[in-house]
Amino acid sequence: MIKPQKLEEIAKQIHESLPTGVKSLGSEVEKKIHQVLQSQLNKLDLVNREEFEVQTKVLLRTREKLAALEARLTELEK
Known part of the structure; x- marks a missing residue:
């Protein structure tokens, strides 16, 4: 399906676009974004x-x- 590297890149871009206060939470936010993306993409019929x-x-x-x-x-x- 979608390459893990591409998911990491998308998660990082989303993380970077978040407000500064949220970004300060660090890698935990990025990990959660990655998990949500993976979960939602797996639901698609691709x-x-x-x-x-x-x-x-x-x-x-x-x-x-x-x-x-x-x-x-x-x-x-x-």
Whole structure:
């Protein structure tokens, strides 16, 4: 799904954007932000890039076969 390094980067950016008083709580806030992000992202129905690419290729092949069958049907109907 999402790389842990990317989650760490997002959590850090959120932590840095917090007001100074909240930022002073330190790494505990950043850890909690990371936990919340991970929890919410796990609830999403996401696919990884590799799976997406595979399904895109399958769809392309299916479209090509459908076009060929449609052309053959048109020819047979003549």
